[in-house]
Amino acid sequence: AVQRISFEDQVKQLRIIHGTPKTVLPKIRTVLETLRPGGIFFWDGDGAMSHDDQMRNLHLFGQEVLQATREVGKELDLKGPVRRGAGHGRDDSGATPLLAAAADPGCL
Numbered sequence: 771a772v773q774r775i776s777f778e779d780q781v782k783q784l785r786i787i788h789g790t791p792k793t794v795l796p797k798i799r800t801v802l803e804t805l806r807p808g809g810i811f812f813w814d815g816d817g818a819m820s821h822d823d824q825m826r827n828l829h830l831f832g833q834e835v836l837q838a839t840r841e842v843g844k845e846l847d848l849k850g851p852v853r854r855g856a857g858h859g860r861d862d863s864g865a866t867p868l869l870a871a872a873a874d875p876g877c878l
Contacts, residue, residue, distance in 0.1 A: 784797055784800065784801055787801070790830075791830055791831075791834035791835050791838070794835060795834075795835065795838050795839075798835070798838075798839055798842070799842050802839070802842055802843065802846060802848065803846060806846065806848060807848070808848070808849060808850055808851040809850060809851055810839070812831070812835075812836070814827065814828060814831050815827050815828060
C-alpha cells in the first residue's frame with residue numbers, strides 16, 4: 771500500500787524543504803550532516819509564479835542556496851559519486867580530471 775504523508779509532515783521530516791535562503795540553509799545542513807550524500811537533487815521554481823518571481827527565485831537559489839550548500843559540502847568533506855571510492859565509481863587515482871571537477875564539489 772502507498773503511504774500518504776501530508777505536506778506538513780513531509781516538511782517536518784525534511785522530505786520537503788522550502789522557504790527563503792535564510793530558512794532553508796540550516797535544514798539543508800542538517801540533511802547533509804545526517805545523510806552525508808554523494809549527490810543531492812534540488813527542485814526549484816515549482817508552482818504558480820510570475821516570470822519575474824521565477825527569475826528572482828532562481829537567482830536567489832543560485833547565488834545563495836547553491837553556493838552555501840557547496841561550502842557545507844566542502845566543510846563536511848562530502849564526496850561526489852565519482853570520488854567516493856571502490857563500489858561507487860572510480861576512486862581519486864582513477865577519476866578523470868573533468869569528472870572529478872564536476873563531482874567534487876560541483877555536483878552539490
